[in-house]
Amino acid sequence: MTDFKPSILAFCCNWCSYAGADLAGVSRLQMPPNVHVIRVMCSASVKPEYVIKAVTQGIDGVLVLGCHIGDCHYLTGNHRTAKRIPLLQKILDEAGIDSRRIKLDWVSAAEGEKYQKVVTEFVEEIRRLGPNPLREVRF
Amino acid sequence: MNDPGKEISRLAFDERGADYLLAVREEYGNAGPAFVAKGEDVGDIRTDIPYQLVTILRKIYPYMEDGKIAVVIRRCEEKALNELIKRGIIDGDRIIRIGLACSEGQIEACRCTDPVPSCVDIGSPGKGWNEDQLSKELSAMSSEERLDFWVAQFRKCNKCYACSTNCPVCVCDHCVLEECTFVAEKGIPPGMAFHLIRAYHLSDKCTECGECERSCPAHIPLLTFRKMTNRDMKDLYGYESGDTETVSPLLTTLEGDLLEEEED
Numbered sequence: 001m002t003d004f005k006p007s008i009l010a011f012c013c014n015w016c017s018y019a020g021a022d023l024a025g026v027s028r029l030q031m032p033p034n035v036h037v038i039r040v041m042c043s044a045s046v047k048p049e050y051v052i053k054a055v056t057q058g059i060d061g062v063l064v065l066g067c068h069i070g071d072c073h074y075l076t077g078n079h080r081t082a083k084r085i086p087l088l089q090k091i092l093d094e095a096g097i098d099s100r101r102i103k104l105d106w107v108s109a110a111e112g113e114k115y116q117k118v119v120t121e122f123v124e125e126i127r128r129l130g131p132n133p134l135r136e137v138r139f
Numbered sequence: 140m141n142d143p144g145k146e147i148s149r150l151a152f153d154e155r156g157a158d159y160l161l162a163v164r165e166e167y168g169n170a171g172p173a174f175v176a177k178g179e180d181v182g183d184i185r186t187d188i189p190y191q192l193v194t195i196l197r198k199i200y201p202y203m204e205d206g207k208i209a210v211v212i213r214r215c216e217e218k219a220l221n222e223l224i225k226r227g228i229i230d231g232d233r234i235i236r237i238g239l240a241c242s243e244g245q246i247e248a249c250r251c252t253d254p255v256p257s258c259v260d261i262g263s264p265g266k267g268w269n270e271d272q273l274s275k276e277l278s279a280m281s282s283e284e285r286l287d288f289w290v291a292q293f294r295k296c297n298k299c300y301a302c303s304t305n306c307p308v309c310v311c312d313h314c315v316l317e318e319c320t321f322v323a324e325k326g327i328p329p330g331m332a333f334h335l336i337r338a339y340h341l342s343d344k345c346t347e348c349g350e351c352e353r354s355c356p357a358h359i360p361l362l363t364f365r366k367m368t369n370r371d372m373k374d375l376y377g378y379e380s381g382d383t384e385t386v387s388p389l390l391t392t393l394e395g396d397l398l399e400e401e402e403d
Contacts, residue, residue, distance in 0.1 A: 048339050049321050049332075056332040069393065079392040083376075087389070090371035091338050094277075094364070095331070096286025133283065134331065137290055 006060040006126040008035045010119070011046045015073040016108045017065035023112035031116050032123040035063070042066070043104075044077035048088045051102060055092065058135035061101045061126040063118070068106040078106070098129055143261050144184030150237055150260055151209035152177050157235045158206035161196055163188045174199065186211075186239060186261055191350050193219045193307040200229055209235040214256045215249070215348035218381030219307035222344045225383050228310055240264045249349040249362065273363045274370075289364075290331065295357035298322070298329045302351035302361060303337065308344040308380075315340075334364070342368050343387035344380050 012018040018039045024031065040046055043066025051062050064085055066078040081104065089099035103122055107115050144164070151157040157177070164173040165183040172195045175181050193216045196208065212220060217236065224231040240262035241254045250271045255264040277285055303309045303316060316322050321336060322329045345365045352362035372378050376388035390398055 049315055049336050052335045052339065053321055053332050056330055056335065076392050076398055080389070080398065082393055083389050083391075086375055087342055087372065088339060090375060091335060091342065091368055093282070094285070094367045094371065095289050095335060095338075096282045096284070098282055133286055137331075 004127060004131060006034050006123060006131070008061040008063060008123060008126060009054050009059050010035045010037045010063040010065060011040050011043065011050075012037055012107075013043045013066045013073075013078075014039055014041050016067035016071065016106075017043075017115070019109035020065075020107040020111050020115045023109065024115040027112050029112060029116040031119050034123050035119055042072065042074050042077040044072075044074070044080040046081065048084050051085075051088060052092075055097060055101060055132065056134055058132050060129075060132045060135075061103070061122060063122055064102070064104045065107045065115075065118070066104075068108055071108060097132075097134065100125060100129060101132065143186045144181055146261060147184055147211060147237055148175075148181040151235060155209060155235045155237075156207065157209035159203070160209045160211075161192055161199075162211045163192065184211075187242065187245070188213065188239070190305060190354075191216055191219065191307040191348055193223070194305060194350070196220075196234075197223060197228065197307065197310070207233050207235055209237055211237045211239050211261075212256060213239050213241050213245075214254050215251070215346045216307065217256050218346035219348065221381055221383045222308050222346065223310065225386075226310065231383065237261065248353070249347065250366070251347070251349075253347075271363055271366050273360055274367050277363070277367070289334075292359045293331055293334050294328050295359055296328045296333065297357060298327045298333070299356060301354040301356065305350045305354040306341070307348060307350065308341065308346060311340075334359075334361075338364055338368050341365065342372050343378065343389050345369055346381050 012021050021037055043064055046064050054062050064081060066081055069078055072078045085102060085104040089102050093099040105118050107118060147162060148160060151160045160175045162173055163170050163185050165185055170185050170189055192210055196210055223229045238256035238258040238260045240259045243265050246254045246265050250268045252267045254267045316333060316336060322333050347365055347369060349362040352360060355361055378385060378388050386397060392398060
């Protein structure tokens with residue numbers, strides 16, 4: 001499928017990943033334009049419900065980006081995320097939604113290049129997976 | 140004992156010093172929950188409990204200011220009670236447990252793997268099932284087939300909220316499933332998000348009692364979904380719900396330390 005343009009949500013934490021995304025932009029790094037960035041105060045404020053809602057409404061992929069473990073502005077916020085997202089991936093897998101559509105990664109404020117790499121690879125992976133099957137499903 | 144009702148009331152009031160007894164009894168041909176104070180006639184107590192008494196206990200508990208309450212509990216209810224005690228909703232010292240072993244038929248209905256309560260007072264312990272046939276079949280399917288199966292099942296949902304109303308461990312004061320952010324106010328079926336959010340919320344407390352499946356008017360195999368989620372939880376974090384000590388892995392750091400209390 002060559003003309004498939006995935007739409008992807010990226011939840012970026014205010015303190016690290018959003019600054020990292022900003023740095024990637026300021027540094028003029030080339031990135032696929034499919035990613036919609038949502039700024040959240042901490043990766044732990046990304047309720048799994050939000051991810052579930054996005055996926056069931058037809059978003060092709062969800063990126064959750066936070067500070068590296070130990071660097072969280074709220075000390076243990078990203079520990080929560082690190083526990084929740086793998087479980088969420090498993091639950092989605094049981095329901096038949098490919099768990100690769102959800103990705104958790106750590107991007108610090110200084111890692112503009114890592115942000116570019118994560119986004120590029122994720123968009124490539126979603127392009128291989130194809131559109132979200134739930135986009136076609138009408139409840 | 141030939142009369143389980145007499146035996147239950149003897150155990151509760153005489154032997155274990157309870158002030159109240161919560162059990163199921165037959166009245167005018169219907170089985171219903173009965174809350175009996177010490178000294179009252181217990182009536183025709185039944186041992187084939189049709190639903191979770193812990194759900195009823197949780198709902199009347201805030202209005203019971205003193206006294207010890209004896210409850211007839213099966214293994215799943217015991218686990219649910221432990222989960223509630225762990226979360227500080229019920230004071231464990233005020234509850235007196237009267238263990239009831241499930242009959243073969245009940246075990247079969249729940250595909251129950253763990254049917255014997257820690258202390259059996261009534262009934263004879265049966266043997267648990269090894270595996271849920273449907274979850275085995277689903278695991279063998281490809282992910283597209285699995286999605287088709289669940290979409291077809293969840294399309295039957297008529298958003299009656301019976302699964303969450305009858306759930307013994309659904310304890311939030313404000314349910315996110317009643318927020319229009321996650322589940323649309325108008326229209327049925329509510330969509331896939333409803334069931335996935337419920338699966339996520341119950342992942343660290345579901346006791347596989349099967350009440351959601353039994354109360355579902357659309358016969359969605361919810362218990363199978365719960366069993367699959369619980370298995371994932373066990374694979375990922377080695378966590379099984381149903382005791383008073385083990386803290387849910389979602390409430391600890393990666394090293395296993397307790398997170399600070401969440402404020403409402």
